[in-house]
Amino acid sequence: MSVFNLEALLALLGLFVLLLEAFVPSVSSKALAGICVAGVAGVLVLLVTVAGGQEALPAFVGAYHQLDSLAMFYKAFALVITFFVLWLTLEASPYLNKFSLDGKLGEMFSLPLFVCVGMMWMASAKDLVTVFVSLELVTVSFYVLVAYTRKSALALEAGVKYLILGALSTGVLVFGVAWVYGATGSLSFEGITNAVQGGEVNKTALLFGVSFLLAGLGFKVAAVPFQMWVPDVYQGASTPTTVFLSVGSKAAGFVVLTRVIEALTVSGSMVREEVITVLSIAGAVTVVVGSLPALFQTNVKRLLAYSSISHAGFLLLALAARDSVRVDLSPGGTVAFYLATYLPMTVLGFAALIQMRLNGRGEELDDFKGLAQKSPSLALLVTLAFASLAGLPLTAGFFGKMWVILGLVDQQLWFALACAVIGAAAGFYYYFRVILAMFTPEESTEPFRMGVLARAVCMVLGLTIAVLGVYPKPLQTLLAKVPAAGTSASGH
Amino acid sequence: MSSLEIIILIPFLAALAIWMGAPARLTAVVASTVNLLWVLVLAVRFPAFKSATDLAFVNKHMVLDNPSIAFAVGADGVSMIMALLTVLVTFAAVWQIVDKPSMYHIASLLISGGALGAFLCTDLFFIYAFHEVALIPTFLMIGIHGRAEKDQRLAVAWKTTIYLGAGSLVLLAGLVWAVIEFSGGGKLTFDLVALRAQAAMSPLPATAQGPLFFLLLVGFGTLVSLFPFHSWAAPAYATAPTPVAMLHSGVLKKFGLYGLFRIALPLLPAGAQVPWVQQALLIMLLGNILVVGLVTLHQKRLDDMLANSSVMHMGYLFLGLAAGTEIAVKGAILLMFAHGISIALLFAICGRMRNQLGTLAMAKLGGIGSHAPFLTVVFAFGAFASIGLPGLANFAGEVMIFMGAFANGNPSSTFIPAQGLTSLHWTVILALWGVVISAVYMLRGYRAIFQGTPQTGLFMSDPGSGQWLPLVLLAAVLLAVGCFPSLLLDLIQAPLAPIATP
Numbered sequence: 003m004s005v006f007n008l009e010a011l012l013a014l015l016g017l018f019v020l021l022l023e024a025f026v027p028s029v030s031s032k033a034l035a036g037i038c039v040a041g042v043a044g045v046l047v048l049l050v051t052v053a054g055g056q057e058a059l060p061a062f063v064g065a066y067h068q069l070d071s072l073a074m075f076y077k078a079f080a081l082v083i084t085f086f087v088l089w090l091t092l093e094a095s096p097y098l099n100k101f102s103l104d105g106k107l108g109e110m111f112s113l114p115l116f117v118c119v120g121m122m123w124m125a126s127a128k129d130l131v132t133v134f135v136s137l138e139l140v141t142v143s144f145y146v147l148v149a150y151t152r153k154s155a156l157a158l159e160a161g162v163k164y165l166i167l168g169a170l171s172t173g174v175l176v177f178g179v180a181w182v183y184g185a186t187g188s189l190s191f192e193g194i195t196n197a198v199q200g201g202e203v204n205k206t207a208l209l210f211g212v213s214f215l216l217a218g219l220g221f222k223v224a225a226v227p228f229q230m231w232v233p234d235v236y237q238g239a240s241t242p243t244t245v246f247l248s249v250g251s252k253a254a255g256f257v258v259l260t261r262v263i264e265a266l267t268v269s270g271s272m273v274r275e276e277v278i279t280v281l282s283i284a285g286a287v288t289v290v291v292g293s294l295p296a297l298f299q300t301n302v303k304r305l306l307a308y309s310s311i312s313h314a315g316f317l318l319l320a321l322a323a324r325d326s327v328r329v330d331l332s333p334g335g336t337v338a339f340y341l342a343t344y345l346p347m348t349v350l351g352f353a354a355l356i357q358m359r360l361n362g363r364g365e366e367l368d369d370f371k372g373l374a375q376k377s378p379s380l381a382l383l384v385t386l387a388f389a390s391l392a393g394l395p396l397t398a399g400f401f402g403k404m405w406v407i408l409g410l411v412d413q414q415l416w417f418a419l420a421c422a423v424i425g426a427a428a429g430f431y432y433y434f435r436v437i438l439a440m441f442t443p444e445e446s447t448e449p450f451r452m453g454v455l456a457r458a459v460c461m462v463l464g465l466t467i468a469v470l471g472v473y474p475k476p477l478q479t480l481l482a483k484v485p486a487a488g489t490s491a492s493g494h
Numbered sequence: 495m496s497s498l499e500i501i502i503l504i505p506f507l508a509a510l511a512i513w514m515g516a517p518a519r520l521t522a523v524v525a526s527t528v529n530l531l532w533v534l535v536l537a538v539r540f541p542a543f544k545s546a547t548d549l550a551f552v553n554k555h556m557v558l559d560n561p562s563i564a565f566a567v568g569a570d571g572v573s574m575i576m577a578l579l580t581v582l583v584t585f586a587a588v589w590q591i592v593d594k595p596s597m598y599h600i601a602s603l604l605i606s607g608g609a610l611g612a613f614l615c616t617d618l619f620f621i622y623a624f625h626e627v628a629l630i631p632t633f634l635m636i637g638i639h640g641r642a643e644k645d646q647r648l649a650v651a652w653k654t655t656i657y658l659g660a661g662s663l664v665l666l667a668g669l670v671w672a673v674i675e676f677s678g679g680g681k682l683t684f685d686l687v688a689l690r691a692q693a694a695m696s697p698l699p700a701t702a703q704g705p706l707f708f709l710l711l712v713g714f715g716t717l718v719s720l721f722p723f724h725s726w727a728a729p730a731y732a733t734a735p736t737p738v739a740m741l742h743s744g745v746l747k748k749f750g751l752y753g754l755f756r757i758a759l760p761l762l763p764a765g766a767q768v769p770w771v772q773q774a775l776l777i778m779l780l781g782n783i784l785v786v787g788l789v790t791l792h793q794k795r796l797d798d799m800l801a802n803s804s805v806m807h808m809g810y811l812f813l814g815l816a817a818g819t820e821i822a823v824k825g826a827i828l829l830m831f832a833h834g835i836s837i838a839l840l841f842a843i844c845g846r847m848r849n850q851l852g853t854l855a856m857a858k859l860g861g862i863g864s865h866a867p868f869l870t871v872v873f874a875f876g877a878f879a880s881i882g883l884p885g886l887a888n889f890a891g892e893v894m895i896f897m898g899a900f901a902n903g904n905p906s907s908t909f910i911p912a913q914g915l916t917s918l919h920w921t922v923i924l925a926l927w928g929v930v931i932s933a934v935y936m937l938r939g940y941r942a943i944f945q946g947t948p949q950t951g952l953f954m955s956d957p958g959s960g961q962w963l964p965l966v967l968l969a970a971v972l973l974a975v976g977c978f979p980s981l982l983l984d985l986i987q988a989p990l991a992p993i994a995t996p
Contacts, residue, residue, distance in 0.1 A: 329560065329561055329682070330558075330559070330560035330561070378513060382513065385630070389630060394626050394627075394629070394630070395619070395622060395623030395624075395626045395627070396623045396624075396626075396627060400623070404666070404670070407666060407667060407670055408561075408670050408673075408674070408682075411667060411670050411671050411674060412674055419667060423660070423663045423664065423667065426659075426663055427656065427659050427660040427663055430655060430656060430659035430660075431652065431655075431656060434630075434633060434655060437630065437633075437634070438633070438634065438637050438638070438648075438651075441597070441634050441638055442637075442638055443638070472557065472565075473557055474557070474558060475556075475557060475558050475559070478558055478559075479559075482560075
């Protein structure tokens with residue numbers, strides 16, 4: 003069986019769940035969630051087993067679908083984050099139910115599957131049309147997911163904002179794609195690579211197109227100045243959807259960005275310098291602009307939204323350090339590494355928010371007070387997650403930041419380095435505020451309850467953070483093979 | 495598995511056990527006692543175990559291949575001394591915690607484990623990482639259990655954390671730069687031994703060493719409260735709960751100096767001698783000694799005075815760095831140990847006084863000597879050591895620094911009166927006044943608190959039920975090292991040899 007069948011399998015499962023929910027009202031949320039989680043886990047197992055000895059792709063698919071190790075990594079990444087999002091949705095259903103129209107969460111289990119299909123397909127895209135189609139599948143599903151808890155005014159607001167800005171950014175993206183096609187005569191990454199090396203291209207037209215292309219993708223990954231939608235949407239959407247946006251949508255944006263940047267900055271490219279300059283400035287500004295408002299947030303969910311912008315800045319800086327070969331990772335590999343460490347800490351942080359809601363607390367800083375007394379284990383795990391988000395050594399988050407800083411020092415991008423240091427230092431403040439709140443004693447005697455499953459999953463996430471922080475070798479080895487795009491068109 | 499790995503792990507495991515519900519005091523005391531005895535044994539056996547590279551008890555687990563990062567431990571003479579300092583202060587700090595939430599024990603053990611890891615690892619990544627581990631417990635202890643009003647202690651906690659966090663990020667940039675510079679064009683390595691071998695084989699040109707050395711100086715210097723990056727330290731120590739103040743000012747702060755002596759100096763032996771770097775360093779260290787010294791003179795409370803004096807004394811250590819000669823550097827390492835012990839002793843007594851008296855304002859105190867003769871004598875040990883009285887440990891270190899800096903201050907390696915005084919000589923002359931300043935504030939404080947007629951309504955008792963043990967231990971160490979500095983100096987014979995020829 004070829005790998006691309008997995009997407010089809012998952013899409014079919016999504017349709018099945020959708021129909022089941024519509025026509026068999028007696029099926030409970032739990033059962034739906036169970037089917038989806040099992041399906042995602044099964045596909046993940048298939049992906050891992052198939053990845054070992056895969057067959058060549060049939061010609062009609064091979065023309066627009068590639069299976070290099072970067073693609074395989076992002077496919078697995080999409081499945082893992084979907085798995086966790088489904089789990090979080092199930093975990094949060096006792097209070098999320100109240101906000102949906104029919105008191106059920108049917109589509110909140112099937113829609114993530116479609117998002118996942120889009121992300122997996124995007125990871126393999128070889129041309130801009132495929133990118134666009136799969137990006138739309140992701141975005142349109144997100145329009146529904148963000149606004150799904152309709153009885154909450156905040157969610158409605160978030161839905162409208164995401165819809166309008168999402169549609170706008172799609173328009174910008176298509177406009178850019180059209181100009182790039184006009185300038186280079188090609189839609190495939192390979193064709194664009196050849197065109198920018200050849201020098202037969204009208205540079206002004208190409209730069210015009212590239213700027214729109216980057217702006218469109220900038221919306222998706224929340225790069226400054228296209229980050230305005232993030233805080234409201236992240237805060238308004240239901241927490242599982244926020245996780246999905248923060249990790250999944252960002253990863254989807256960055257896999258495309260990785261491919262596009264690799265094509266545009268290939269050695270001998272006529273727009274190489276310009277693209278690197280734009281990336282390093284956008285990344286540096288994103289880190290700082292994302293961090294500074296976070297300093298003043300009292301709502302933890304909103305705080306995490308701003309911090310997510312700051313992390314996007316670090317990822318852009320990883321891409322900007324093009325020629326840094328001192329680490330065993332290509333710039334794209336560094337991004338993948340960073341995202342892989344970003345996943346457990348973000349999921350764990352948001353999972354804690356859900357546990358707070360289940361215990362009748364809010365998402366404000368003050369609600370975290372006394373957590374260390376009531377649930378020492380959760381407090382310890384959340385401390386780990388936030389220390390990791392802040393980039394403290396011996397946690398997973400440190401290595402990603404260190405590779406970025408190493409690349410910037412190596413490439414002597416001093417302005418970007420200064421901004422990265424400022425952003426990281428600010429991070430100490432706003433992440434530590436949450437830690438401080440948790441360890442501040444509180445008088446209240448209400449108990450804090452947590453399910454066995456939630457406890458176990460949080461424990462696994464925490465262990466992942468700790469182990470990757472001390473022993474990142476397996477992940478690094480997995481990603482070290484990621485070659486530059488263009489040399490890997492036939493898969494591995 | 496090397497003994498050093500177990501020594502590093504013990505505090506962390508003990509902290510985890512307490513978090514899971516083990517009896518706090520018992521676990522912490524047992525763990526710190528085991529560590530104390532173990533490090534003592536290792537220090538005694540150290541000369542016999544030294545290998546050709548002057549490292550003993552070496553072990554290594556690869557963590558990453560490219561860049562090469564390993565959990566590598568190994569002790570040379572300087573690390574042994576710093577480890578001894580750590581376990582001594584940890585033992586004293588943990589022992590004196592009575593009737594406090596278990597967080598006190600956990601935080602002390604975590605700070606201690608972080609310091610041990612930083613001193614005993616030989617891989618830049620883990621040296622850096624272990625130091626950072628201590629950041630969170632310090633922050634939480636000052637912010638939650640600090641001694642001031644809530645707003646004030648939170649402000650202090652934030653200031654400390656942001657200074658230390660920003661300083662360590664600057665440091666990270668400097669370390670990464672050093673790694674790129676000294677990996678010799680091939681695979682990047684964080685192995686300090688390999689980096690030092692490369693630096694010895696093909697050193698950077700002297701002027702090129704300046705910028706990197708300066709970056710490391712700012713990064714490490716912030717952690718040691720080098721003027722003008724010092725303003726976090728005094729409020730932090732005055733506010734922190736007693737064990738944290740003891741461990742941070744006594745042990746953890748020495749990490750920055752340890753890094754300068756073990757990383758910056760061997761990699762960039764000429765870095766501190768580049769004229770603009772040296773001028774800047776001399777001005778900054780004089781800022782520590784004279785400016786902070788004068789600030790200390792004006793303190794009205796015992797804890798504020800001790801905290802500022804701790805910042806002030808860092809200036810002498812930087813003088814040893816600026817001189818860069820063998821005698822001065824050895825003196826600085828001896829003084830690091832001595833200062834750590836003496837300030838921990840003083841903070842321990844200071845904490846006890848605060849608990850019993852409820853105030854530390856010197857104007858309100860007096861005549862405590864008649865209630866608590868034992869404490870008075872022990873405090874005198876710490877105070878006189880800190881002034882630099884001969885016979886106590888600090889004296890030997892300070893004398894060696896001054897001699898080393900003055901005798902070899904001239905670039906042509908010996909002091910020639912006919913050539914006049916260099917800026918280093920002038921700095922030594924000015925720095926000597928720091929000794930006078932310390933004597934003034936310490937003796938004045940001592941007189942105000944312990945002598946004179948007892949104030950009505952204030953009563954201070956001598957420690958009972960075993961609480962005298964850590965104080966006696968620290969005072970005895972001060973006396974022993976003061977009379978026989980060779981106990982420690984013999985440990986560092988060899989490893990400093992390459993530094994001696996800048």
